[in-house]
Amino acid sequence: MRHWNRIVCKFGLVALFILFFTSYGYCADDTQRGQLIAQEMDQRDQGWKNCSVTVFMTLGNAHGETSRRELRSYFLEVNETGAGDQGLIVFDSPKDISGTALLSHSIIQGPDKQWLYLPALKRVKRISSSNKSGPFVGSEFSYEDLLPQNIEKFDYKWIKDETVDGLDCFVVERYPVYESSGYSKQVVWIDKVEYRPMKIDFYDRKNSLLKTLIYSNYHNYLDEIWRASTLTMANLQTKKTTLLEFDRYIFRGDLDSGSFSPDRLKRIR
Amino acid sequence: MNRFLFLSLLFLSFYSPVLAENESLTYSGYISAETRFFSGETSYSSQDNVSLSPSIAIEPELVWEQKNGSNRMVIRPFLRFDNDDDNRSHFDIREFKWLHSEENWDVVAGVDQISWGVAESHHLVDIINQTDLVEDIDREDKLGQQLINLNLYGQRGILGLFVLPGFREQTFPDNQARLRGGYPIDEKNATYDSGAKEKHVDLAVRWKQSFGIWDFGIYHFYGTSRNPTFIPQLNNFGEVSLVPHYDLIHQTGLDLQMTSDRLLLKLEAFYRAGHGDPFLASVWGLEYTFFQFQESQADLGILAEYHNDKRNSEEAPYTSFDNDLFVGWRLALNDEKDTIIVGGPIIDLDHQTTFLFFEASRRITNSIKFEFEGRYFLNVSENDPAYGIRNEDFTTLRIVTYF
Numbered sequence: 001m002r003h004w005n006r007i008v009c010k011f012g013l014v015a016l017f018i019l020f021f022t023s024y025g026y027c028a029d030d031t032q033r034g035q036l037i038a039q040e041m042d043q044r045d046q047g048w049k050n051c052s053v054t055v056f057m058t059l060g061n062a063h064g065e066t067s068r069r070e071l072r073s074y075f076l077e078v079n080e081t082g083a084g085d086q087g088l089i090v091f092d093s094p095k096d097i098s099g100t101a102l103l104s105h106s107i108i109q110g111p112d113k114q115w116l117y118l119p120a121l122k123r124v125k126r127i128s129s130s131n132k133s134g135p136f137v138g139s140e141f142s143y144e145d146l147l148p149q150n151i152e153k154f155d156y157k158w159i160k161d162e163t164v165d166g167l168d169c170f171v172v173e174r175y176p177v178y179e180s181s182g183y184s185k186q187v188v189w190i191d192k193v194e195y196r197p198m199k200i201d202f203y204d205r206k207n208s209l210l211k212t213l214i215y216s217n218y219h220n221y222l223d224e225i226w227r228a229s230t231l232t233m234a235n236l237q238t239k240k241t242t243l244l245e246f247d248r249y250i251f252r253g254d255l256d257s258g259s260f261s262p263d264r265l266k267r268i269r
Numbered sequence: 270m271n272r273f274l275f276l277s278l279l280f281l282s283f284y285s286p287v288l289a290e291n292e293s294l295t296y297s298g299y300i301s302a303e304t305r306f307f308s309g310e311t312s313y314s315s316q317d318n319v320s321l322s323p324s325i326a327i328e329p330e331l332v333w334e335q336k337n338g339s340n341r342m343v344i345r346p347f348l349r350f351d352n353d354d355d356n357r358s359h360f361d362i363r364e365f366k367w368l369h370s371e372e373n374w375d376v377v378a379g380v381d382q383i384s385w386g387v388a389e390s391h392h393l394v395d396i397i398n399q400t401d402l403v404e405d406i407d408r409e410d411k412l413g414q415q416l417i418n419l420n421l422y423g424q425r426g427i428l429g430l431f432v433l434p435g436f437r438e439q440t441f442p443d444n445q446a447r448l449r450g451g452y453p454i455d456e457k458n459a460t461y462d463s464g465a466k467e468k469h470v471d472l473a474v475r476w477k478q479s480f481g482i483w484d485f486g487i488y489h490f491y492g493t494s495r496n497p498t499f500i501p502q503l504n505n506f507g508e509v510s511l512v513p514h515y516d517l518i519h520q521t522g523l524d525l526q527m528t529s530d531r532l533l534l535k536l537e538a539f540y541r542a543g544h545g546d547p548f549l550a551s552v553w554g555l556e557y558t559f560f561q562f563q564e565s566q567a568d569l570g571i572l573a574e575y576h577n578d579k580r581n582s583e584e585a586p587y588t589s590f591d592n593d594l595f596v597g598w599r600l601a602l603n604d605e606k607d608t609i610i611v612g613g614p615i616i617d618l619d620h621q622t623t624f625l626f627f628e629a630s631r632r633i634t635n636s637i638k639f640e641f642e643g644r645y646f647l648n649v650s651e652n653d654p655a656y657g658i659r660n661e662d663f664t665t666l667r668i669v670t671y672f
Contacts, residue, residue, distance in 0.1 A: 059605050067605050068635065094635045095671030097607070098297065111530065121409075122384040126484050126528045131560045134568060138605035179530075180560070254337075258372060263427045263477070267370065269334065269341075 034156030034172045041195040042151040048225050050255040051075045054247045059139050062239035069093055069137060075148060076260050082108050085148035086260040090268055097137075101268045103260060104129070106148045111179070115262040124265045133182025140211060140233040140242040142182055145202075153178050159187070164198045167191045183210075194218075196226045211235050221251050291336040298329035298345075303640075303667035307447050309660035315453070317353060317445045324351040328363065329672075341368040349404075354446035357403040362413045374421045380413035383431075385475070385486060387526045387535040388552045390574045390595035390615055394488075394522035394537045397473065399437040399495050406448060406644060406658070407626065412437045426478030429488075433471035436493040438513065451657030455502065455510040461493065462517040462543075469493050469517070485525040494518045494543060496586035518543030531558050535574075545584030552576045552590070562600075570599040572613065587654040592618045606632045612643075620650035633668075640667040 057069040070093040076086040084106025091100045099119035106112050112129040132144040154174035162171050169189040176183055187201040197215055204210040215228035231244040258264060288294055304323040311318045326349040333342040345364035351357035366379030383397040397414050404410035415435050421428045441454040463469040471492020478485060497513035504510045522539040535554035541547060554574035562569040576590035597613020612627035627643040642665040649659035 061605075094607075094632060095297070095299075096632060096636075096638045096669070098671070113528075122382045125387075126479075126526055126533075128528060128531055128533065128558060130531050131558070131568065134560050135566050135603045138603060138607065182561075258422070261422070262479075263422055267338075267368070267375070269332070269338075 030158045031156065033158035034174070037158060037170050037172050037190060037195070038151055038154070038156045038174070041190060041197075044195050045225065046077065048222070048251040049077050050253055050259075051249065051251050052253055052255065053227075053249045056245040056247065057137075057139060058243040058245075060241045060243070067094075069139075073146075074255060074259065076255060076257065078106075084108050084112075084150040084153075086257075087146075087148045088260055088268070089146070091137075099269065101265055103262055103265055104147045105260070106150055106153075108150055108152045112147070113262075115265055117265045117268060122266065124262060126262070130180045132178070132180045140235045140238075140240055141244070144176075144181060144183075145213075145233075154186075161192075162189065164189050164191075167193070167198065169198055194226055196228070209236055219249075221249055225251055293332075293334050293336060295332045295334075296329065297332075297672065298327065299669050299671045300327045301325065301667055301669040303665055305447075306664045306666075308662050308664070311447065312657070312660045313449070313451070315444055316447065316449060319353050319447060322351070322353045322447065324349060324357065326350075330364075339370055341370075342366070343368070351403075354403065354442050354448075356440060356443040356446065359403065359440065361401065363411075364413060373423060374419065376420070377416065377418040380415050381418065382411055382413060383416075383418070384411075385488070385522070386524050386537050388537050388554050388574055389556070389572055390554075390597065390613075391552060391576060391590050392537075393550060393552050393576075393590070394524050394539055396490050396495055396520065396522070397431065397433065399439055401440050403440040403442055405642075412440070426476055429473075429475040429477070431471075431473040431475070433473065433492060434468075436467040436469060436471065436515070438467065438515070439495070439497060447663070448658055448661045452499075452501070453504075453508065453510040454499075455504065455512045459497065459513040459515065460500070461515050463493065467493070467515075482527050482529050483525070484528070485523065488522050490518070490520045490522070492517065494586065496588075498544065498584070498586050516543045531560065532556070541580075541585075544586065545581055548579040548581070548585065550576075550578040550580065550588075550590075566603045568599075568601045568603060570601075572597045572599065576615075589615075589617070589622075589624070589654050594618055614647075617650070617653060620652055621648050622650045622653040622655060623647040624655065636671045638669045638671070640669065641665070642667070 052072065052074045055071050055073055057071065058066050060066045072090045072092065074088040078085050086106065087104045089102045091097045101117040103115045104112055114127050114129040116125045116127050118125065133142050136143055136146055153176060155177055157173045159171045159173055162169050169191050172188050172190060174186050174188060182204065183202050184205055184207045185203045188197055189199040190196065191198055196218060199215065200213040201209055202211040212234050214232045217229035218226050219229055220226055227246065227249055229246050233242045302325045304321060307320050307322065328345065328347045330345040343364050343366050347361045347363045349357060349359055362380050364381055366377050366381045368377050369375060384395055386392045386394045398411035399414065400408045401410040401412045402408065414433060414437060417432045419430045438456060438459055441456050442449040444453040461467065469492060473488055473490040475486055475488035494516045497515050499511035500514050501509050502512050518541055520539050520541045525536040527534040533556040536551065538549065538551035540549050552574050554572065556570055556572045558568055558570040560568050574595040576593040578588050578591040580588060593615055595613060595615045597611065599611040602608040608631045610629040615624045625645040625647060629641040630638060632638050645662045646655055646659050649655055
């Protein structure tokens with residue numbers, strides 16, 4: 001019996017060691033795999049230079065009531081080191097906020113820069129960019145969901161492969177490394193052929209599932225850029241939903257860094 | 270002139286001109302209906318003791334633009350009918366301008382509105398536009414200013430050059446109106462330092478730049494002071510009235526903001542010469558925002574601003590902000606109705622005169638908004654410029670319809 005015990009013990013110890021090292025190696029491998037998938041996804045979404053699009057936003061609550069917003073989004077690809085992409089959102093409706101503009105310059109290391117133009121006050125305000133997790137105009141999207149996000153703003157980990165709507169997908173978890181995020185993690189389903197996001201589960205800071213975002217109606221622009229025309233965000237805790245419909249995508253248009261300058265924000269229309 | 274503009278705007282609003290393919294014409298604006306509730310009795314016998322004072326205003330805006338954005342015309346007139354204050358029933362051209370933009374510069378000619386500064390409780394360094402005081406005593410509403418403005422954009426920030434041909438006098442409530450103050454204002458006989466009077470050409474230059482978390486603007490202004498001094502005079506009826514006098518001033522101003530995480534630090538300051546001895550004035554502010562306050566969707570901002578002004582009130586225009594502290598809040602519920610509630614007291618630290626204000630707004634439908642405003646005077650000292658309006662506490666309810 002003692003002999004057996006010893007063998008079991010030894011075996012157990014060895015097994016533990018093996019388990020520890022393989023699982024450690026396994027982890028590192030998944031992290032690397034996640035990172036590589038994110039890089040490939042990022043690579044494939046480059047070269048669009050700039051982009052403008054009209055967005056219709058429909059907010060719905062648990063009682064079936066809806067309200068609408070219309071806005072224009074502009075994005076600029078920035079290839080300088082240390083600087084991330086830039087984004088500009090201009091409201092057309094509701095009319096009381098028509099002309100209100102939010103400008104964001106993403107910074108890879110450190111807080112982003114943001115400005116708000118309020119047409120009624122004729123004033124451009126530099127604002128805190130810490131409001132990452134706050135709701136964007138009362139919707140289920142938070143600021144961090146809509147403003148430019150760079151690959152460096154997350155750590156990644158591949159979890160598994162899974163099929164979504166008949167498409168083979170990688171399932172990758174990403175963990176925000178920037179401050180003030182409202183999320184502990186996001187689980188992203190990425191299709192294996194085109195590396196497009198198909199679905200994201202958002203987990204709140206307490207690590208419980210908060211929201212699910214579905215990407216649908218993908219279209220291919222310039223033979224290389226894929227964009228979903230419909231985004232549906234469902235908040236599982238409040239039962240509210242927000243639908244985004246994108247119309248009139250223009251890539252490589254005549255936008256330049258001057259179009260994203262805070263100095264010129266008061267000229268925005 | 271004004272009537273002509275108004276009629277041409279009316280005409281344009283019903284007339285669709287033929288536009289070239291690269292042009293656009295947009296028409297928007299609002300109509301607002303409001304009523305003010307005055308809770309106290311008037312202080313002066315010539316005032317009508319009105320407690321309910323309705324008013325309507327309209328502000329359409331017409332914008333013609335070339336699609337590439339290089340040329341733009343904006344016409345934005347404003348018209349108000351007030352039931353009780355003849356001076357508040359007024360018409361103004363808020364904007365009537367042509368904008369031409371190039372890669373590194375742009376130029377504006379016409380009537381425009383320019384806003385400078387970072388503080389919330391009082392816009393100390395703001396000087397280009399005259400205050401439309403009849404609109405509201407918070408001095409947020411401005412008259413249009415005729416100008417030519419050239420802006421140069423570069424790596425070193427923006428350099429703005431302003432030529433202001435002509436001056437707008439401050440508006441005042443009429444003699445019978447609520448909020449008129451201790452003495453009637455005889456604004457029709459206003460006097461000037463400059464021989465050119467209201468035709469004096471004022472000049473300003475401003476440089477705006479930002480370094481990391483710091484943003485600042487520095488300017489110099491030479492021209493007619495936007496705030497008048499008042500000269501007491503006996504009118505034909507043997508009553509004392511105040512005649513506005515507009516000095517010529519030199520003013521060098523600074524506005525500065527540090528934006529760091531949830532904290533904003535603000536400074537506005539100017540050095541002014543022209544009303545007797547030169548003096549300094551400043552406002553030092555901080556704003557801290559609790560995003561998703563108490564795990565709700567709401568943001569709560571806490572504001573504190575200290576005002577200091579070294580002017581000699583015998584020589585320079587009155588100011589209420591000589592040694593005052595504002596402590597306030599801004600609560601944004603971040604709901605789909607965009608509900609916002611701001612307010613707080615501005616307290617004079619010398620004699621505790623307190624001006625308390627609240628503002629709340631909420632969207633009702635996609636094109637209608639409801640606004641509530643309260644302005645209350647507490648503990649008003651005889652030494653405070655607000656003494657004349659100590660009994661003029663009022664609450665405004667307003668419905669704004671956008672089109």
